[in-house]
Amino acid sequence: MRTLDEARELCENRLPGLLGKLADVGLAELEKPGNPGLELFKAAGGPALVIPKEYEGLGASPLEAIQVTRAIGAVSPSLAVASTMHHFSVATIFTLAESLRASGLEWALLEGIATQNLLVSSGFAEGNPGQGILSPTVGGVRADGGILVNGSKKPCSMSASMDLLSASVSVPRKEGGTENLAMLIPADSPGISVHPFWRSNVLAGAESDEVRLTDVLVDERLLVPTEVGDRGEVDELQTIGFMWFEMLITASYLGMASSLVNRALASERLGVETRADLGVRLETATLLLEGIARQLMAKEGDNAALTKAMIARYGAQEAITDAAGRAVEALGGMAFIGSPDVAYLIAACQCVNFHPPARAATRRALVENFTGDVLRIA
Numbered sequence: 001m002r003t004l005d006e007a008r009e010l011c012e013n014r015l016p017g018l019l020g021k022l023a024d025v026g027l028a029e030l031e032k033p034g035n036p037g038l039e040l041f042k043a044a045g046g047p048a049l050v051i052p053k054e055y056e057g058l059g060a061s062p063l064e065a066i067q068v069t070r071a072i073g074a075v076s077p078s079l080a081v082a083s084t085m086h087h088f089s090v091a092t093i094f095t096l097a098e099s100l101r102a103s104g105l106e107w108a109l110l111e112g113i114a115t116q117n118l119l120v121s122s123g124f125a126e127g128n129p130g131q132g133i134l135s136p137t138v139g140g141v142r143a144d145g146g147i148l149v150n151g152s153k154k155p156c157s158m159s160a161s162m163d164l165l166s167a168s169v170s171v172p173r174k175e176g177g178t179e180n181l182a183m184l185i186p187a188d189s190p191g192i193s194v195h196p197f198w199r200s201n202v203l204a205g206a207e208s209d210e211v212r213l214t215d216v217l218v219d220e221r222l223l224v225p226t227e228v229g230d231r232g233e234v235d236e237l238q239t240i241g242f243m244w245f246e247m248l249i250t251a252s253y254l255g256m257a258s259s260l261v262n263r264a265l266a267s268e269r270l271g272v273e274t275r276a277d278l279g280v281r282l283e284t285a286t287l288l289l290e291g292i293a294r295q296l297m298a299k300e301g302d303n304a305a306l307t308k309a310m311i312a313r314y315g316a317q318e319a320i321t322d323a324a325g326r327a328v329e330a331l332g333g334m335a336f337i338g339s340p341d342v343a344y345l346i347a348a349c350q351c352v353n354f355h356p357p358a359r360a361a362t363r364r365a366l367v368e369n370f371t372g373d374v375l376r377i378a
Contacts, residue, residue: 062293073255078205123167155208
């Protein structure tokens, strides 16, 4: 498949040798806990992929990031999902560094992540139905030089391999009420522990277990206020972070579906119409995700941009699951029975439905947006 070949070629250019080494390990092994995927990703310079060159990163554009993630998702679904969480966290940091709120520490953090190949996990509210993606799962209290944090995040991708943990925390205000902060914590900080949580074999290689924080002291310099308006709207920093997340997590599943379609296209008994239908669905998803990428490249981070991004995400999601299902149907029952990879990939593709924001809440918000209201993240 030409478009998948192009994605692979770009991935090889940006992260030389990664795809070949992943292929040598094989899908079944890469999807198990304790697999070498994240180490291979680090060795290839993956943590620096989307970090701008001025911070010693590789400077991949959002359009390139889609292609690289798609190529990885086709060979290692768990690695694509896990690396998305890293890129989402890093993109939020460099957006902050480029804003007026930058203190200089963000620059040093980005350079450290890029030059030392550090993995940044995301401990935001991922995977809980009805809970906002920014809703804190941990709480904190003010202490000398920072805050003391307690709570847990489950699931948390890269729990075993992370070097840094990014998350949101709720802290009481002196004048009453609470404020939400984003925080960045070294993974080896006292009080951080990892516990089994993920019971499914699907995407088990993403290391999505429970991370507990017990009286973890977070330095004041590693805290950033997150602004959510009275009507649920988010600020530009968070909007851009959301857009990166929605774009790349969906690109991960585009890669998985591409692998299935590629297998189907290799069949000589597939008719022209079926081949065209499969290609149209994958390229529809690709074009929708590229629309988000172009918004990011144009530095569009307002509510209208977020609305467009969510429309693109859900349109791409439907195209991906449809393409995956049609590819398996085209492959036939014997291929499904004879190859555990086919069964695994179609199961993994369904997980695109579980990432926030919740579809029902987002649809209501989109309707309200079309009438002049804001898009709320839920």
